[in-house]
Amino acid sequence: MGTTWVLTSAGLVTAAGDTPADLLAALSAGEPLARPSRIQAGEPGSPAARTPTDLSLRSAPIGGFDPKRYMDRKGLKDLSRTSQLACAAASRVAPAISRLPPDEVGVVLGSAWGSLQTVVQFERAACTDGPRFVDPFLFAETVANVPAGQISIFFGWSAFNMTVSSGAVSGLSAILRGMDLLFEGRAELAVVGGADELNLPLLRTLVCEGRPDLVGGEAACLLALESSDSAAARGAAPLGRIDGAIEWFTADSGHLHAAVGKTAIFLRSLLDQCRVESRDIDLLVLSGGGPGDTGDWPELRAAETVFSGAALPAVIAPERVVGQTWGASGPLGVVAALESLRSRDKRRALVLNRSETGHLAGIVVSRSGHRQNGR
Amino acid sequence: MDISPQRACVTGIGLITPIGSDTGSFWSSLLSGRSGAAPVRSFDTSGLSHKIGCPVDGFVLPDPLKPRIPSGRCTELALYAVSQAVADAQLDADLRESPQAAVVVGTTMGEVTQFEQDRAAHPEREADDGDVSSLAHRPLDLMGRAIAAMYDLSGDVVAVPAACAAGAYAIGVAASLVSRGRARFAIAVGCEAFSRLAFVGFARMHAMSADACRPFSLNRPGLLLGEGAGALVIESVVSARARGVPPIGMVDGFGLSCDAHHVTGPHPHAAGAVSALRDALERARLDPSRIDYVNAHGTGTNLNDRMESLAIRTVFGDRGAHIPVSSIKALTGHMMGAAGAVEAIASLLALRHQVAPPTWNWVGSDPDCAIDCVPNEPRQTKLRHVVSNSYAFGGNNASLVLSSPDS
Numbered sequence: 001m002g003t004t005w006v007l008t009s010a011g012l013v014t015a016a017g018d019t020p021a022d023l024l025a026a027l028s029a030g031e032p033l034a035r036p037s038r039i040q041a042g043e044p045g046s047p048a049a050r051t052p053t054d055l056s057l058r059s060a061p062i063g064g065f066d067p068k069r070y071m072d073r074k075g076l077k078d079l080s081r082t083s084q085l086a087c088a089a090a091s092r093v094a095p096a097i098s099r100l101p102p103d104e105v106g107v108v109l110g111s112a113w114g115s116l117q118t119v120v121q122f123e124r125a126a127c128t129d130g131p132r133f134v135d136p137f138l139f140a141e142t143v144a145n146v147p148a149g150q151i152s153i154f155f156g157w158s159a160f161n162m163t164v165s166s167g168a169v170s171g172l173s174a175i176l177r178g179m180d181l182l183f184e185g186r187a188e189l190a191v192v193g194g195a196d197e198l199n200l201p202l203l204r205t206l207v208c209e210g211r212p213d214l215v216g217g218e219a220a221c222l223l224a225l226e227s228s229d230s231a232a233a234r235g236a237a238p239l240g241r242i243d244g245a246i247e248w249f250t251a252d253s254g255h256l257h258a259a260v261g262k263t264a265i266f267l268r269s270l271l272d273q274c275r276v277e278s279r280d281i282d283l284l285v286l287s288g289g290g291p292g293d294t295g296d297w298p299e300l301r302a303a304e305t306v307f308s309g310a311a312l313p314a315v316i317a318p319e320r321v322v323g324q325t326w327g328a329s330g331p332l333g334v335v336a337a338l339e340s341l342r343s344r345d346k347r348r349a350l351v352l353n354r355s356e357t358g359h360l361a362g363i364v365v366s367r368s369g370h371r372q373n374g375r
Numbered sequence: 376m377d378i379s380p381q382r383a384c385v386t387g388i389g390l391i392t393p394i395g396s397d398t399g400s401f402w403s404s405l406l407s408g409r410s411g412a413a414p415v416r417s418f419d420t421s422g423l424s425h426k427i428g429c430p431v432d433g434f435v436l437p438d439p440l441k442p443r444i445p446s447g448r449c450t451e452l453a454l455y456a457v458s459q460a461v462a463d464a465q466l467d468a469d470l471r472e473s474p475q476a477a478v479v480v481g482t483t484m485g486e487v488t489q490f491e492q493d494r495a496a497h498p499e500r501e502a503d504d505g506d507v508s509s510l511a512h513r514p515l516d517l518m519g520r521a522i523a524a525m526y527d528l529s530g531d532v533v534a535v536p537a538a539c540a541a542g543a544y545a546i547g548v549a550a551s552l553v554s555r556g557r558a559r560f561a562i563a564v565g566c567e568a569f570s571r572l573a574f575v576g577f578a579r580m581h582a583m584s585a586d587a588c589r590p591f592s593l594n595r596p597g598l599l600l601g602e603g604a605g606a607l608v609i610e611s612v613v614s615a616r617a618r619g620v621p622p623i624g625m626v627d628g629f630g631l632s633c634d635a636h637h638v639t640g641p642h643p644h645a646a647g648a649v650s651a652l653r654d655a656l657e658r659a660r661l662d663p664s665r666i667d668y669v670n671a672h673g674t675g676t677n678l679n680d681r682m683e684s685l686a687i688r689t690v691f692g693d694r695g696a697h698i699p700v701s702s703i704k705a706l707t708g709h710m711m712g713a714a715g716a717v718e719a720i721a722s723l724l725a726l727r728h729q730v731a732p733p734t735w736n737w738v739g740s741d742p743d744c745a746i747d748c749v750p751n752e753p754r755q756t757k758l759r760h761v762v763s764n765s766y767a768f769g770g771n772n773a774s775l776v777l778s779s780p781d782s
Contacts, residue, residue, distance in 0.1 A: 102635065103650070112514060114536065119487060120507060122572060123494070130422050131575040139576030140638045140768055143483060144515055144536035149769020152635040158647065161633035161771050162544065165515035165534040173533070180551060186631060186654070205511040249478075249532035251524050357520060359532070 005179055006231050006238035006368065008189075009224035010335045011092025013070075013085050015060040015217065015322050018092065020339035027316050027336055033060040034215045034323050037200060057207060059216030060323040061198050073154060078137055080115035081218070083147040085328075086195035089220035090151045093191055097224055099234065102156035106187040107148050108178040109163050109222075110170030110194035112326035114144030117199050147195060151222075159187035165327075167355035168287060169247070170194050171221065172330030172363055176247050178225045188230050194327030195220035211356075217323025221331035238368040240338040243348065244274035245363040256298055263302035263354060270362040271306070276348065279310040281364070283340055283349035285333035286317045299354050316340070329353060334365060341367040383550035384622035384780070386615050387466060387608030388720045389459025391452055392713075393429035393601050394706050397459065402724045405732040406753045410706045412587060412599055418491065418571040425578045425585055429601035429708025430569050442521040445512050447489030448568035448602075449482060452713070453518045454525060456604035457562055461526070464608035465620050466560065470526045477530040477558035478519045479549040481541025481565045482712035483767075486513035488568040518566055530558050538767035539672075541565055542605060542715025543775055547629030549609045559614055565716030566604035573711065574600055580639065582676050588709075590673035590702035591680050591748040593739035598674045601708025605716030624723040625778040627760070630655025634770030641682040641766060648686035651772035652762065656690075659776035661760055663691050666698065666776070668731050668756070670722040670763040671748075673702020674709055683764065684744040699756060701749040705735040715765035719775055722763045726779045729758050 012018055015033045016026035026033065037059040062085075067076045070088035079087070086109060097105060118141045125134045140146055145163040152161045160181055166173045171194025178192035198218035206214050224236075231238050246269060250262045271278060284307075286299050296317075304312060318332045319325070325332060330353040337349035352362045388398055393411025395401030403409075411429035420426040436451040440458055461467055470476060490509040519532040531552060537544040542565020549561035577583045577600060584596035615622050631654060634647035641648070656663055671683055680702075688695035703721050710717055725731055730753050737750035759782045763775045 106631075107633070113510075114515065116507060116510060119490070119510070119572065122576070123491065126571070126575050127494075131571075131578070132422065132424070134575055134579050136576065136579040139572070139579060142572060142576070143538050143768045144485075145538050145541075145767065145769045145771060146638055149633070149638055149771065152633045152770060153638060156635045158633045158635040158650070158770075160631040161635075161769060162631075163536050163769075165536055166532070167514060167516060177533075177548075180555075181631075183555075184551065184658075199507065201507045202511050205508045209508075209511075247531060248529070249520070249523060250529055251520070251527065357514075357516065358523075359516070 003183060004228040005225060005242040006228045007223045007225055007240050008231050008236040008238050009093045009096035010239060011089040012221040012332065012335055013062060013088045014219040014332065015062050020335050023332065023336055024339040026321050027318060032321055034058040057200060057203055059198055059200065059203060062218055071154065079150060080118040080141040081197035082111060082115045082195050083141060083150045085197060085220035086147040087150055087154050089195065089222045090155060090191060093222050093224050094155050097189055100188055103158045104188040105157035106160035106181055106190045107151050107157050108174040108190055108192045109148035110174035110327040111144065111147060111163060111165055111196055112167050112170050113196055115141050115147065116202060117197060118142045157191060166359045167357050168326050168329055169353045169355045169359040169361040170327035172353045172361035173247055175225065175363060176245050189224055189226040191222050192225045193222035193331035196326035196328060215323040217325040219322060219325035219328035219332060221328045221335055223331055223334065240341065240365045240368050243276065243364040243366050244270060246270050246273055247361040250358050259298040260301045263298055263360060264305040266360045266362065267302055267306040270364060274364045278307045281313050281348055281350045282346040283337055284313050284315045285337050285349060285351040286315060287319055287329055287353045299352060330361060334363060337365055381554045381556060382612045383553045383609050383626040384612050384615055385607050385609055385624050385626060385723060386620045386622055387460040387464025388623060388723060389456040389463060390603065390605045390717055390720055391431055391455050392603040392707050392717055393431055398724060404706060405703055405721060408735045411601060411708060417569055423578060425583045427586055427599060428569060428574065429599050431602055443524045444521055446517060446521055447486035447513055449486050449488060449566050450518045450521045452568060452604035453480065453564050453566035454521060456606035457522050457564060460606035460608050466608055469618060474526065474528045475530045476528045476560035476562060477549060477552045478522045478528060478562050479533045479535060479545045480519040481535045481537055481545035481715065482515065482518060483538045483541060483567055484570050484573055485515045486517060487572050488570045489513055491571050522562060537771045538769060539711050540715055540765035540767035540771045540773045541712040543719065543763065543765035543773035545716060546607060546626060546719055546775060547773060550626040550629060553609050553611055559610060561609045562606060563609055563716065564604060564606045565713040567602050567710050567712040569602040584675065587736050588675040588705045589736040589738060590675040590705055590734050591741065591744040591746065592737045593741040595675050595677065595680065597676050599708040601710040603710045603713045603717055605713055605720050607716065622780040624726050624780060625782065626775065627778045628655035628659030628776030630658060630774040632772045634772065636770055639768055641678055645682045645686035645689060647770055647772045648683060648766060649689050651774045652686060652690045655762065655774035655776045661776060664694065665760050666762055667758045668725060668761040669698060669700040670718050670761065671700050671702045672764045672766045673704055675704060679766065681743040684746045687746055696745055697747050699731040699749050699754060700746045701732055701734040703732060719763045719777060722761045722777050726758050726761060729755060731756055
């Protein structure tokens with residue numbers, strides 16, 4: 001018998017709010033939260049920008065985000081925004097697992113870009129003020145694994161600490177790594193998910209260079225992952241069960257039809273691993289903007305191919321509402337799926353993340369307590 | 376970690392370092408004490424109090440290895456090391472037949488060097504401090520994708536940016552994928568290019584030496600930064616046997632922990648390092664008494680070396696003062712993301728040659744480092760099981776147990 005993995009708690013910080021219900025409400029309303037964004041005077045990228053600053057960038061920042069609302073800890077203001085977001089999301093998971101010994105809890109965080117803004121700040125300070133005047137604490141925050149490290153420092157979770165980076169798939173990849181590390185007996189529970197900050201210069205670059213429809217976002221989303229036995233032993237009620245999860249890399253040939261084919265094969269493999277048919281899926285969470293969004297055309301076409309014998313289930317696409325949140329996007333999809341399954345009495349959802357660089361990750365989750373009806 | 380039949384072994388190694396660009400010259404340098412320390416020329420150090428590092432001088436990636444996607448020095452160092460490892464493992468033909476190989480890459484700063492070089496080459500853009508186009512095209516998973524593209528691989532591509540423990544993390548994750556049957560082959564890589572960002576950062580932390588790195592030594596002045604890459608081909612013993620390729624060594628244990636204490640400083644009581652070391656030994660199913668040598672993280676900073684000595688004394692008990700321990704960073708400098716992988720290769724070479732490489736530049740005993748750090752002289756000794764330690768920002772700790780093929 002294999003291990004049954006369950007998710008027992010979720011913490012999130014998004015432009016749509018910081019509870020699963022907030023997120024689902026925003027996704028259900030379907031109204032994009034993005035607004036036109038300009039790089040303001042005084043912000044990085046404002047003076048003498050090489051690339052046009054009058055581009056119609058669209059992004060969904062988390063307005064008024066203040067980490068002190070989440071944690072009463074010293075030093076929060078010195079952290080990079082990615083670290084702040086990650087720690088804020090972790091603070092929402094922490095109460096539910098506070099009875100576990102901290103050395104039985106590990107952390108795996110997915111992040112596509114780490115603390116890119118801090119890298120730029122450090123470089124700017126070294127150039128303009130001189131290297132002898134750079135804040136050494138800023139250096140630590142440039143390092144990509146430090147947001148995950150800050151989570152462990154704040155909450156004492158010491159079993160393991162890992163950061164993974166695979167573009168927009170980073171967050172789902174972190175969930176998979178967490179399952180691996182728990183399977184190896186390294187902890188009772190893993191806090192897994194992803195975080196990325198909004199970076200307008202990065203968005204500007206990507207929009208200028210081939211992704212005109214990209215909407216910037218930022219978020220952090222973390223989940224408590226453990227075996228069903230562990231959850232039962234400590235009396236934790238699962239939010240949902242993981243039926244299966246896989247991750248692939250396929251070098252992008254640049255041909256959309258090839259991408260559709262590979263994504264379809266991937267989806268079938270995921271369903272096979274879960275021993276379910278496409279008709280058993282009630283909800284699809286795609287990483288893209290949904291129908292009509294040409295940038296995510298392969299994802300939708302692949303889903304239509306796989307679900308050809310059955311009606312395409314309901315599709316939700318968090319990116320359409322909260323923008324591209326990179327490392328957080330997959331875990332946000334999982335949270336949205338679990339909340340949707342719970343509130344709408346559905347059974348099973350498939351969450352797919354695909355990056356333009358060839359990473360694919362998918363996870364199938366079932367509502368807790370639902371009878372397993374796979375083949 | 377599962378033991379046989381899915382026991383993971385290393386069948387190919389490759390590297391590029393400040394003291395050698397192949398395993399032969401690297402090993403020779405480790406024994407002869409040839410240091411990679413040299414003035415830094417890749418960026419302007421005139422405003423800095425420190426001017427010495429351990430760069431890889433004269434590195435030019437051969438044309439056939441040029442990546443198919445926009446990259447930078449870190450990727451090129453990685454590709455160079457991987458090409459050696461794949462050849463060493465006689466894997467070229469097998470990869471063409473069966474491209475289902477995983478790639479696991481560890482790095483600290485990735486291609487930040489390219490970002491710095493692009494800005495230095497275009498001073499008119501200095502004011503445009505939001506120009507992140509270099510990094511937008513070179514995210515942290517770039518190195519893994521470039522390696523996969525070189526061999527048309529279609530297995531997992533995983534980037535584990537675990538700072539200065541990243542190379543060890545890459546080996547551990549790769550071994551895990553093999554042990555669990557998730558990949559027949561896994562290429563584990565640690566890589567780092569010399570960056571001004573890291574140089575300035577460590578200088579501002581007062582962690583750098585102005586001349587030499589003297590791990591575990593009295594009055595040690597700090598670390599020197601280095602660059603390089605180390606690559607290991609990992610597969611199951613069964614796979615290696617089926618291919619008729621002799622293992623170089625076994626990956627028997629991968630221990631992990633987090634200090635959860637401070638973002639840059641090690642735990643004063645070495646709690647995390649002790650935990651990672653014990654975890655690795657338990658996974659290898661080895662009593663501490665079975666370990667014959669420790670390849671230390673040994674950065675040469677006061678805090679790290681004191682903490683690591685305490686961890687060794689704690690885990691090995693009375694033997695802690697006598698077990699051979701050495702740090703190669705005296706010669707290579709701290710190669711950050713590459714360090715864990717290159718040091719694992721040094722450990723495998725130690726097993727192959729039955730020699731503990733010394734800790735060079737050692738000038739006297741520090742009571743806080745009461746260990747046998749094999750000072751300044753290689754030591755012939757019987758080696759069957761060895762440990763390689765790696766520690767990093769964020770409190771990330773990793774220990775590997777590597778064993779000789781006949782163990």
